[in-house]
Amino acid sequence: MTATQAHSATPTTAVSVQELKRAWRAIEAGEFRSPPSSSLVGGERSRHAWASVERVLTVVGCIGSSGATTLALALASAAEGPSRVIECCTPTASGLASAPTEELGPHDSGWSRGTRGDVLLERGTRTLGTADALPAPVEPDRAQALTVLDVGWELGQLLAGQGWLRDHVIRADHVVVTTTATIPGLRRLEGTLSLLTGSSATAAVLGPIRRKWPRGLEHSLGSLTRQLDQRDAIHGIPYDHALAVRGLDSTPLPAPLLSAADLILRATVAGPTTKDTPS
Secondary structure (H helix, E strand, O other): OHHHHHHHHHOOOOOHHHHHHHHHHHHHHHOOOOOOOOEEEEEEEEEEOOOOOOOEEEEOOOOOOOOHHHHHHHHHHHHHHHOEEEEEEEHHHHHOOOOEEEEEEEEEEEEEEEOOOEEEEEOOOOOOHHHHHHHOOOOOOOOEEEEEEOHHHHHHHHHOOOOOOHHHHHHOEEEEEEEEEOOOHHHHHHHHHHHHOOOEEEEEEOOOOHHOOOOOOOOHOOOHHHHOOOOOOOEEEOHHHHHHHHOOOOOOOOHHHHHHHHHHHHHHOOHHHHHOOOO
């Protein structure tokens, strides 16, 4: 049998005009078109998107135990007017679970809500394998002066995926990167900065004040970190032993931490609109 004979022997199914019309209407409706920000997670396609209407400050931790969530809460607490923190991580990695002074419970949007004074705290309720499946934030019940995004994912992994959080980080005007006053911490800071070339990054370094850094630490600054240093975009975050031991709970944040957060706000999104005496 020749190839031509084999081809002609293949059965064909007649397609009616009505079927063709229905197929064309489906194409026109976009039923076969995937959105650019979609991703496959657990066999289902996630189509979350977020268009913020308030000022947003993004916090990225580039190394473990650098205080990213704690700083995010301090930034929201130091802002003028109602604010919120959105903790973008899987529930088992949450650092905000004990931080609210009042729990509001799960919300239909997929976030669990609580309050702490005039700060709204939102954290995830669904176990996630990637940030692609993170539900998009919803507009809060009242206007917010500031939303602080606590990005609870390793930045390289986040940028390799899709979804609203990745899209936001890519186009964010200001990103605060937390790290520690250690050689590994500064190395990770340099690597993180190399992934944030399109945004105005600010570094928040947890540890002793600059003049009391361990010997040799100053010489481990990379070229991108030195560029931040030249424009005074490296801020010190004081280490608090009690806070480090107990983690975030409903007790007030230390005053030195709130003062450091106030300085970062003034240097980034808030300008002179922060509280004179944050609490």
